[in-house]
Amino acid sequence: MALNRGRLARPGRLPCGRNVDALWEQVRSGAAPDEHVSSCPHCRTALEGLRALDAATRDLAHEEVTAPPGLLERIMRVVRTEARRGATVPLVVGPDPAHVSTAAVAAVVRFAVDTAPGGRLRARRCRVQPAAGTVDVLDVTVEVVAFGETEPDLDGLRRRIGSVLAAHVGLRLRELRLDLVRGENP
Numbered sequence: 281m282a283l284n285r286g287r288l289a290r291p292g293r294l295p296c297g298r299n300v301d302a303l304w305e306q307v308r309s310g311a312a313p314d315e316h317v318s319s320c321p322h323c324r325t326a327l328e329g330l331r332a333l334d335a336a337t338r339d340l341a342h343e344e345v346t347a348p349p350g351l352l353e354r355i356m357r358v359v360r361t362e363a364r365r366g367a368t369v370p371l372v373v374g375p376d377p378a379h380v381s382t383a384a385v386a387a388v389v390r391f392a393v394d395t396a397p398g399g400r401l402r403a404r405r406c407r408v409q410p411a412a413g414t415v416d417v418l419d420v421t422v423e424v425v426a427f428g429e430t431e432p433d434l435d436g437l438r439r440r441i442g443s444v445l446a447a448h449v450g451l452r453l454r455e456l457r458l459d460l461v462r463g464e465n466p
Contacts, residue, residue, distance in 0.1 A: 392444035
């Protein structure tokens with residue numbers, strides 16, 4: 281298989297070396313193309329596409345737009361949901377930080393407890409806090425209701441909560457406090 285070892289275009293540049301942004305400015309200003317642009321197949325093709333884009337943009341800019349019914353209510357529902365989301369836990373820091381709500385993490389912890397083998401445990405209250413000075417590490421307190429006469433395997437439950445958090449959310453536990461309460465019926 282032969283490889284094309286010719287000059288590769290840089291981002292924002294055509295294979296001939298011309299800057300696409302300069303061609304765009306030429307289209308927007310209505311200036312006549314220079315000699316190179318008139319004779320270069322790359323520039324002529326780009327210029328033709330940019331002219332079509334400019335015409336379509338101008339047409340759309342003058343078009344009257346009507347919002348669909350209920351759009352405002354749908355937007356406000358999202359705004360209210362985001363406002364209620366509450367505290368968050370950082371997953372990633374840097375130029376593109378990511379966070380997850382503590383309510384979502386608490387739901388994952390409850391899931392881990394409620395689906396523990398034996399079906400005799402239920403999560404009641406759950407408090408999630410990011411561990412101080414960390415990114416993906418948590419301190420969690422869970423009130424666990426145990427039903428039945430047998431003593432629950434709390435070490436196994438700790439491992440389960442830790443593995444479910446790691447697998448589903450990508451978070452680790454620094455401290456996990458389980459407050460055990462006895463219940464009458466599952």
